[in-house]
Structures are given as C-alpha cells and as structure tokens.
Amino acid sequence: MTTYEQFIDSKTKIYKPTGFTVSDSDVNGMLFQFQREIVKWACRRGRAAIFAGTGLGKTFMQIEWARLVQKKAGKVIILAPLAVAPQTVEEAEKLGVTVNLVQKQDDCEADGIYITNYQKLSKFDAELWGAVVLDESSIIKHEDAKTRDAIIEDFGNTPYRLACTATPAPNDYMELGNHAEFLGVMSMSEMLSMYFVHDGGETQKWRLKGHAQDVFNHSAPRYRAEVTNS
Numbered sequence: 001m002t003t004y005e006q007f008i009d010s011k012t013k014i015y016k017p018t019g020f021t022v023s024d025s026d027v028n029g030m031l032f033q034f035q036r037e038i039v040k041w042a043c044r045r046g047r048a049a050i051f052a053g054t055g056l057g058k059t060f061m062q063i064e065w066a067r068l069v070q071k072k073a074g075k076v077i078i079l080a081p082l083a084v085a086p087q088t089v090e091e092a093e094k095l096g097v098t099v100n101l102v103q104k105q106d107d108c109e110a111d112g113i114y115i116t117n118y119q120k121l122s123k124f125d126a127e128l129w130g131a132v133v134l135d136e137s138s139i140i141k142h143e144d145a146k147t148r149d150a151i152i153e154d155f156g157n158t159p160y161r162l163a164c165t166a167t168p169a170p171n172d173y174m175e176l177g178n179h180a181e182f183l184g185v186m187s188m189s190e191m192l193s194m195y196f197v198h199d200g201g202e203t204q205k206w207r208l209k210g211h212a213q214d215v216f217n218h219s220a221p222r223y224r225a226e227v228t229n230s
Helices: 004-010 033-045 058-073 084-094 118-123 145-154 173-182 188-195 210-217
Strands: 047-051 075-080 099-101 112-117 131-135 160-165 196-199 202-208
Touching: 033 047, 033 058, 047 058, 058 075, 058 084, 058 112, 058 131, 058 160, 075 084, 075 118, 084 099, 084 112, 112 118, 118 145, 145 173, 160 173, 173 188, 188 196
Parallel strands: 047 160, 075 112, 075 131, 099 112, 131 160
Antiparallel strands: 196 202
C-alpha cells in the first residue's frame, strides 16, 4: 500500500543538471580554488546562478564559465549594463580570454564569446546562441516588463544559461522568482501561487505562507535541485 509520503514523493519534479563535467585542471589557474569550484559546479548544472558579493571575483567566474561552455555551445553572448561591457572585455584579457564587444547579430558570425548591452537585445537573434550570461542579472527585476519578458522568453530554449549578480536580498521574492524563471526552474506565477499570498491586498506585496516557510527556505519538495559533488 502506498503511503502518503510515497505519494507526495512520486509527484516530485527533479531539476536535473544539463551541463557537463570539467576537472580542476581544466579551469584557469588564475582563479582562486573557491572560484574554480563554483565554475565547475556551474558547468555541471548547465543552467545556474552565481550570487557573489563584491570582491569575490564574479566577473572572472562568469568569463571562465563562458570560455569552458563555448567549447560546447559554439557561440556565447554576455548581456551586461552599459558601462560594464568594456570593463568585462578588459577583465577577460587578464585571463587570456577574448571577449568581443558587439552591437548587432551581424557582428557575430564566427564561434566565440561576445558581449553587448541589455539595451541592444532587440538587435540579436536569441535562437542563434548556444549559451547566454546575464551580467548584473538583477536587472531583470529592475528593467521594464518588456525587457524582462524578452530575456526570459527569447532565451527559454538556450541550452546553457548563467545568471550573475551580488547576493539577492533574502526577502526579495521578485528577484528570486525572476532568476528561477530565467533558469527554467519554475515560472514566477507558479512560485507565487505555490508559496505566497497577497499581503494586505496589494498586488505588489507578497507574504510567504506559514506552512510553506520550511520548504521554500530550504528545498521545495517538488523542485529539488540534484547536486553532484565534484
């Protein structure tokens, strides 16, 4: 006879890795060991988020992820804020990696790593990219709905996806939900309906359901992330 726990477990949806394994020696030796571990983890995941505070080397990690993934994906595009793109090109040179600053899709004929500004997204064809990196990915919370929807929808079939930003506010559910949707874990509306209720009737304020606090803050049973140790 099937127990209730077994029934619930049978409904579990496992978010399986879609990436590939790299060894420590594959990663640029200029990175610190903790950075190399994060890069290896992100490559295994295939679609991952790196939440790294100021000074932890987020740019180096995203560049190295892009370099390793490019061998599988062919073309990698990095979307970045206006002033950040040229800086990323310079940081990549320190690692011996070529990142090309481009303005439109026609500038990206050969395989490689390219970077452009979020504002130029409409000039690119998302279907032609094997991997995408969102630099300062919290922008999908602050940008207008049209830009947010375009990023999430246009790259919905992209095999490799990486979101990079400083650690999101732990109670900023909109930011967490946008990242989950971009990475294909679950949609924002699904997350809200599963774990939250409107707070005081205001549509922009959400309160975590009492019975959902443990599963949301630790590991949602229907959407567990499958973790593989390196």
